Amino acid sequence: MRYLSTRGEPGLPGLGFCDILLEGLAPDGGLFLPASYPRVDAGDLARWRSVLESEGYAGLAFAVLSLFIDDIPEDDLRGICERAYSSGAFSSTDVVPVTEIEGGLWLAHLSGGPTAAFKDMAMQLLGQLFEYELERRGSELNILGATSGDTGSAAEYAMLGLPRVRVFMLTPAGRMTPFQQAQMFSLDDPAIVNIAVDGVFDDCQDLVKAVAGDLPFKQEHSLGAVNSINWARLVAQVVYYVASWLRVTSADDEVVSFCVPTGNFGNICAGHVARMMGLPIETLVLATNENNVLDEFFRTGVYRVRSSAETHATSSPSMDISKASNFERFVFDLLGRDAARVRELFAVQLPRDGYFDLSETPEFAGLAERFGFVSAASTHADRLAHIADVYRRDGIIVDPHTADGIKVARDFVRPGVPMIVTETALPVKFSATIVEAIGIEPDRPAAFDGIEDLPRHVIALPNDANALKALIAART
Numbered sequence: 001m002r003y004l005s006t007r008g009e010p011g012l013p014g015l016g017f018c019d020i021l022l023e024g025l026a027p028d029g030g031l032f033l034p035a036s037y038p039r040v041d042a043g044d045l046a047r048w049r050s051v052l053e054s055e056g057y058a059g060l061a062f063a064v065l066s067l068f069i070d071d072i073p074e075d076d077l078r079g080i081c082e083r084a085y086s087s088g089a090f091s092s093t094d095v096v097p098v099t100e101i102e103g104g105l106w107l108a109h110l111s112g113g114p115t116a117a118f119k120d121m122a123m124q125l126l127g128q129l130f131e132y133e134l135e136r137r138g139s140e141l142n143i144l145g146a147t148s149g150d151t152g153s154a155a156e157y158a159m160l161g162l163p164r165v166r167v168f169m170l171t172p173a174g175r176m177t178p179f180q181q182a183q184m185f186s187l188d189d190p191a192i193v194n195i196a197v198d199g200v201f202d203d204c205q206d207l208v209k210a211v212a213g214d215l216p217f218k219q220e221h222s223l224g225a226v227n228s229i230n231w232a233r234l235v236a237q238v239v240y241y242v243a244s245w246l247r248v249t250s251a252d253d254e255v256v257s258f259c260v261p262t263g264n265f266g267n268i269c270a271g272h273v274a275r276m277m278g279l280p281i282e283t284l285v286l287a288t289n290e291n292n293v294l295d296e297f298f299r300t301g302v303y304r305v306r307s308s309a310e311t312h313a314t315s316s317p318s319m320d321i322s323k324a325s326n327f328e329r330f331v332f333d334l335l336g337r338d339a340a341r342v343r344e345l346f347a348v349q350l351p352r353d354g355y356f357d358l359s360e361t362p363e364f365a366g367l368a369e370r371f372g373f374v375s376a377a378s379t380h381a382d383r384l385a386h387i388a389d390v391y392r393r394d395g396i397i398v399d400p401h402t403a404d405g406i407k408v409a410r411d412f413v414r415p416g417v418p419m420i421v422t423e424t425a426l427p428v429k430f431s432a433t434i435v436e437a438i439g440i441e442p443d444r445p446a447a448f449d450g451i452e453d454l455p456r457h458v459i460a461l462p463n464d465a466n467a468l469k470a471l472i473a474a475r476t
């Protein structure tokens, strides 16, 4: 399996999985994708059904990932999958259990990992892959990132205890929920460095860019990232589409649809890959909140990024994005993998005009038919109504992001085709909205008991790139 960039030609003889594992963007500014998607047929799906039964989620992960990774020996890849998914990090031995709710809907529970959000699904694997590859190269990595919530904590819990990886994670001081702060700041390990920046999330991101953009400094201190554009994160997510499909169906040609609450187009991009591989997915339903950049594109063909002033702070905050960093991957496939057109759109038109318009193209006209995508948006009132509705009808409390998905899923579900909504977080992470919707505090899993009372490990930092560099230099 060779990888290429959405903006250019593959370098000869092409890059392997481990070549791009530790990379973010491709050198030409594009995103990495496999040169072609592996195809699976009914026989493969039948085999995977018995693998999931006999070897569990880790066994299935190995089977799926080995289609994309041919530069890690089989036994090693198996071990990586087992350490990620069978070592007790997930609350259910199923890793991704499913639950049927009323109206033909299912929930695929992606939030049973250590930080109670779906980011754990990929990050747990990424940690093991990083450690493996760094050991093979005899090197170390210092991850530098910025988070407004779920990504940073998932990265820290995944990298915790890995001898070759250190994490420097910037957060906007005082701006995450008390629960999110406690999750990160309670970690007591010299390899996990929490940094509270006097500023907002955009300031944190700008600091990361400034420091990582200083290439000699970046090289000297082995800085790396765990962005949502990382291909390994994406391919890890393909596995739960397969697992959910297997758990909801009993025959190997049975179709389902998925509805995915979306921000950076990471989660649903993995669904797109699964569908391109031949997993029987009828429709991929994309759900946004009030930040409807992507919903607008799938309805109108116009992709227009928003300014930070135009980006609403909502009650499903992990979907509050102004541009969708993984979207270029889908556009590449939509345009028949024409890298020159993708380059024109993303490297020329978007920076110049702030938008591009595919509404008049034959590719956009055929989008729903060929790629199965539909979309809609949800509002704060919708979230509250659907949290209350699912609680009343099914006795289940869902988090606000999942509620966005349920609201939109109900618009598109049709008889005879199970609609699987990906549950992206546990409600305990967003309890204020749950209380607003139903007047009840969500259950707190035992693992999170009293975390707000633990000592906090966090370094206060001014909004200053030199101060950040000094801190990194002192600790690497």
Ligand SMILES: *Cc1c(COP(=O)(O)O)cnc(C)c1O
Binding pocket: 117, 118, 119, 150, 151, 228, 261, 262, 263, 264, 265, 266, 267, 268, 318, 319, 401, 424, 425
């Ligand atoms: C990150 C996140 C999302 C959005 O996922 P994308 O991959 O960015 O589309 C949705 N819900 C929760 C809880 C998240 O943490």
